[in-house]
Amino acid sequence: MxxxxxxxxxxxxxxxxLAAGWTLAVLLVSAIxxxxxxxxxxxxxxDQGLAELIDNLTAGASIDDRGQVxxxxxxDLRALRAYSGKYWQIAEPTPQGxxxxxxxxxxxxxxxxxxxxxxxxxxxxxxxxxVSYDTRDELGKPLRAMATQVKLPNRAAPVIFMAAExxxxxxxDVRGFITATAxxxxxxxxxxxxxxxIQVRVxxxxxxxxxxxxxxxxxxxxxxxxxxYPTELAPLADELNALMAHNQEVVERQRTHVGNLAHALKTPxxxxxxxxxxxxxxxxxxxxxxxxxxxxxxxxxLRRARAAARTQGSGERTPVAEVLDELSxxxxxxxxxxxxxxxxxxxxxxxxxxxxxDLLELAGNAMENAGKWCKAKVRIRTTPISPExxxxxIEDDGPGLTPEEREEVVRRGARLDESAPGSGxxxxxxxxLARAYGGSLTLGPSRLGGLLVELDLPRAxx
Amino acid sequence: xxxxxxxxxxxxSRQLKxxxxxxxxxxxHAPDGEEAQFLGETEPYDAVILDLGLPKVDGVxxxxxxxxxxxxxxxLILTARGAWSExxxxxxxxxxxxxxxxxxxxELLARLRALLRRSAGHAAPSLSIGGxxxxxxxxxxxxxxxxxxxxxxxxxxxHYLMMHEGRVISRTELVEHLYDQDFDRDSNTIEVxxxxxxxxxxxxxxxxxxxxxxRLTAPxxxxxxxxx
Numbered sequence: 001m002x003x004x005x006x007x008x009x010x011x012x013x014x015x016x017x018l019a020a021g022w023t024l025a026v027l028l029v030s031a032i033x034x035x036x037x038x039x040x041x042x043x044x045x046x047d048q049g050l051a052e053l054i055d056n057l058t059a060g061a062s063i064d065d066r067g068q069v070x071x072x073x074x075x076d077l078r079a080l081r082a083y084s085g086k087y088w089q090i091a092e093p094t095p096q097g098x099x100x101x102x103x104x105x106x107x108x109x110x111x112x113x114x115x116x117x118x119x120x121x122x123x124x125x126x127x128x129x130x131v132s133y134d135t136r137d138e139l140g141k142p143l144r145a146m147a148t149q150v151k152l153p154n155r156a157a158p159v160i161f162m163a164a165e166x167x168x169x170x171x172x173d174v175r176g177f178i179t180a181t182a183x184x185x186x187x188x189x190x191x192x193x194x195x196x197x198i199q200v201r202v203x204x205x206x207x208x209x210x211x212x213x214x215x216x217x218x219x220x221x222x223x224x225x226x227x228x229y230p231t232e233l234a235p236l237a238d239e240l241n242a243l244m245a246h247n248q249e250v251v252e253r254q255r256t257h258v259g260n261l262a263h264a265l266k267t268p269x270x271x272x273x274x275x276x277x278x279x280x281x282x283x284x285x286x287x288x289x290x291x292x293x294x295x296x297x298x299x300x301x302l303r304r305a306r307a308a309a310r311t312q313g314s315g316e317r318t319p320v321a322e323v324l325d326e327l328s329x330x331x332x333x334x335x336x337x338x339x340x341x342x343x344x345x346x347x348x349x350x351x352x353x354x355x356x357x358d359l360l361e362l363a364g365n366a367m368e369n370a371g372k373w374c375k376a377k378v379r380i381r382t383t384p385i386s387p388e389x390x391x392x393x394i395e396d397d398g399p400g401l402t403p404e405e406r407e408e409v410v411r412r413g414a415r416l417d418e419s420a421p422g423s424g425x426x427x428x429x430x431x432x433l434a435r436a437y438g439g440s441l442t443l444g445p446s447r448l449g450g451l452l453v454e455l456d457l458p459r460a461x462x
Numbered sequence: 463x464x465x466x467x468x469x470x471x472x473x474x475s476r477q478l479k480x481x482x483x484x485x486x487x488x489x490x491h492a493p494d495g496e497e498a499q500f501l502g503e504t505e506p507y508d509a510v511i512l513d514l515g516l517p518k519v520d521g522v523x524x525x526x527x528x529x530x531x532x533x534x535x536x537x538l539i540l541t542a543r544g545a546w547s548e549x550x551x552x553x554x555x556x557x558x559x560x561x562x563x564x565x566x567x568x569e570l571l572a573r574l575r576a577l578l579r580r581s582a583g584h585a586a587p588s589l590s591i592g593g594x595x596x597x598x599x600x601x602x603x604x605x606x607x608x609x610x611x612x613x614x615x616x617x618x619x620x621h622y623l624m625m626h627e628g629r630v631i632s633r634t635e636l637v638e639h640l641y642d643q644d645f646d647r648d649s650n651t652i653e654v655x656x657x658x659x660x661x662x663x664x665x666x667x668x669x670x671x672x673x674x675x676x677r678l679t680a681p682x683x684x685x686x687x688x689x690x
Binding site: 262263264266267268269270271272273274275277278291295299325326327328329330332333334336337340341342343344345356357360361364365379381447 | 471473474477478480481515542543544545546547549550553554557558559560562563564565566567568576580601611612613614615648649650654658
């Protein structure tokens, strides 16, 4: 795609970007929410474990006669091994706002569980409620800790029970969950964007089909848009058909007008020509000259009008053999005195994709030309080139043209607009018509001795 | 020589009438199709100059009616319309020559002279075999009165077969007759022409004699015989 094409607004792109953007945003938000929920749930479970440990401590703790706190004998081995990752301690708040450790698990060895500076204040404000926080042990392992302030019987000062555990496994679980979620959601996103692209293309398919149909109408392969379109496009297709019909009508009307005008001028011109011929004097000469010029102009523009109308395809098809048969009979009559014999050949199932009148003009002018220059023989052959095109070759046994002359004729044909009307060979008309049909005219030497005229023309399916 | 001029434009009629009279022809003028048809059918003209765009009945229809009524007078068509479709229609209706307006009077007179010379030529007898008729003078053929539309090679083939009615004619003989002496490789085969002529006159008229050639015969039942 070129830069220009990219900067142009595109329905497909707009729909894809909108749908994909929306989808991706939804996916991203869901992924984040899921991860957060998972993390919260994991930590809640973790905290429950800590709360149980604190409950066990609280339930088992006792006060001896001296008011010393005696910790219960807990069976969890991890609390006994040094720096195992599972710790507990029992402390009391100090008047300075800090805490003073009374008893601690073996695993803490000679360290203490760190606590936030304002822990005592926090606990005092919520007696009996646990307070959770994150910290690190002596080895730097991340810990999740919990503390509860309780009043024990037989002891005036409140006691703080604290428990902590290595939160590494939970963090690892959360990270694993986030990675898996991300992978799944990225895959889901790619899949959904692909689905959106397919959906848009499939959804817009009738639009592309309509474009193709209109193009084939323009190229003359069809007369109108005929497919059945969805409700949204059907009115557009109808409008297009109406527009094309209108165009056709306008062109047809113009053509008829031009034709009528041209033909209406011809009889008065005949009269003027004849009258001028029979009169002597300079005026007669001028009239004759000008009448002749007018005749040529009328012919020229009549032909141009006919050829111009050809760009409007009609989708009509014309049997080639029939037209060649008609023209052969007619031309043999025209050249009866000369005894011209036309030998044509074309399969019965060969059809020209275009109007009968145009094939008559194309072949008729080429054949008349051949008849004019031949000694006695004109040969016409047809060769299918492809399912869409065929070649019509017309050759004669006349004097022909030298390569230089052929070049000159072709060169003149290449710029028809400037060429004078009434050119001697009549090939310009053929060239113009053949071009209007997307075809071409080529000249060459004939094996019969004269000129070979080859026309490349559109072919209709049999 | 007596000529019928059919033309509706008064100025052109006057001019042509004058020019034809000056050239020594006796001229009758018909300004519309109806009168032209009547005059052509009743008066023995040597040639007709027929304009195609006529009031009442158009030129092509007038010509078709004459030919159907066996009026064989040579006809030169005048028309403003020079499209091939119109030329084909004119010749198929039975015209002998065609001139597109505007034209020089000299050209019209020259064409007329050629037309008269041609029709006055060799008066070869016409051939007739079981509804099939061939008139060598006008180079026209009809089947049961309907004009046959033949190209020159098809006409030659039919003419030769009719001249040798009932005889088996070999392909070689037909080729020699159709293509003169310089027969070349690229020419159509005889089968192509036999096929086309059969299509135009009815398939059962020309019989294929295997290994030998072709033979034209009159159908066993005249006219009524269904070609099944």
